[in-house]
Amino acid sequence: MSAIARILLLLRLAMASLVAIAMSAAMAGSPPTVPDTMAQRMQPCSACHGKEGRATQQGFFPRIAGKPAGYLYNQLDNFRSGRRAYPTMTYFVEQMSDDYLHEIADYFASLDLPYAPPQTVGAPADEIARGQVLVRQGDAAHGIPACVQCHGTAMTGVLPSIPGLLGLPRGYLVEQFGGWRTGQRKALAPDCMATVATSLTPADITAVATWLSSQPVAVGPAAAGTLARPLPIACGSVPP
Numbered sequence: 001m002s003a004i005a006r007i008l009l010l011l012r013l014a015m016a017s018l019v020a021i022a023m024s025a026a027m028a029g030s031p032p033t034v035p036d037t038m039a040q041r042m043q044p045c046s047a048c049h050g051k052e053g054r055a056t057q058q059g060f061f062p063r064i065a066g067k068p069a070g071y072l073y074n075q076l077d078n079f080r081s082g083r084r085a086y087p088t089m090t091y092f093v094e095q096m097s098d099d100y101l102h103e104i105a106d107y108f109a110s111l112d113l114p115y116a117p118p119q120t121v122g123a124p125a126d127e128i129a130r131g132q133v134l135v136r137q138g139d140a141a142h143g144i145p146a147c148v149q150c151h152g153t154a155m156t157g158v159l160p161s162i163p164g165l166l167g168l169p170r171g172y173l174v175e176q177f178g179g180w181r182t183g184q185r186k187a188l189a190p191d192c193m194a195t196v197a198t199s200l201t202p203a204d205i206t207a208v209a210t211w212l213s214s215q216p217v218a219v220g221p222a223a224a225g226t227l228a229r230p231l232p233i234a235c236g237s238v239p240p
């Protein structure tokens with residue numbers, strides 16, 4: 001059995017036992033013993049996203065705690081609508097209503113938890129330098145806008161729907177760019193990140209991921225409230 005199949009089986013068993021507990025409590029005439037809170041209902045998510053949605057730096061799972069609510073909602077909707085493809089995520093959200101997706105997004109956006117220390121250390125100096133230039137200044141000669149023009153000068157994202165760039169595992173960053181280049185990950189059209197990802201060379205992507213994942217994250221980084229307009233490229237997921 002694959003690791004994912006095993007996790008799914010465990011989740012099904014866990015949900016079945018919650019139902020059994022609630023039913024036996026109802027039959028005994030006493031209140032259910034499991035509190036029905038968002039934290040309780042979102043427990044299965046922590047198998048992959050870490051405790052309370054705070055991913056570890058190991059591996060490929062993104063942190064979801066503290067990301068802007070509009071961004072999180074868009075991602076849940078992307079999995080539901082097939083713009084992003086990851087079978088476990090699709091399985092969770094395919095039957096959920098819009099209202100519930102908003103509730104989930106608001107819950108995880110409200111969590112303010114410390115970040116793990118930077119993951120990438122000891123990368124080659126020229127790779128680090130190239131990554132920093134691309135993030136902070138872009139590369140006008142190759143039509144690449146600076147990442148900070150959209151993600152905020154502090155790189156902590158911009159409300160309501162642009163995520164921060166810090167505290168993400170290096171492997172996850174590289175994977176997302178790969179997804180945008182091949183069309184496996186899409187955002188609402190026009191998909192500005194697809195344009196950015198296809199303008200970067202594979203070496204640029206490595207450099208950007210290396211530099212970003214080597215930056216420390218301040219405690220409780222708040223997303224910026226406003227963005228200089230117009231954006232360098234139009235983004236369908238950013239409200240006008």
Ligand code: HEC
Binds near residue numbers: 049063064072104
């Ligand atoms: C079996 C592991 C697993 C479980 C359980 C799981 N997720 Fe995920 N989730 C992932 C992976 C892997 C990704 C990234 C997929 C990709 O690269 O497109 C992801 C992506 C996401 C994203 C997008 C994050 C971003 O920054 O773009 C959100 C939001 C999310 N999950 C929410 C949830 C919620 C809410 C639950 C519980 C109801 C949950 N996940 C349960 C593995 C899981």
Ligand code: HEC
Binds near residue numbers: 071232234235
């Ligand atoms: C024109 C604006 C714009 C520019 C420039 C831009 N981004 Fe983005 N980026 C976005 C938007 C909007 C999203 C959210 C897309 C979605 O809803 O899926 C995003 C999402 C992302 C994500 C997904 C984060 C996650 O948690 O899954 C990564 C990684 C990312 N951008 C990295 C970069 C990097 C690195 C650069 C510079 C090389 C860059 N972006 C430049 C607008 C931009």
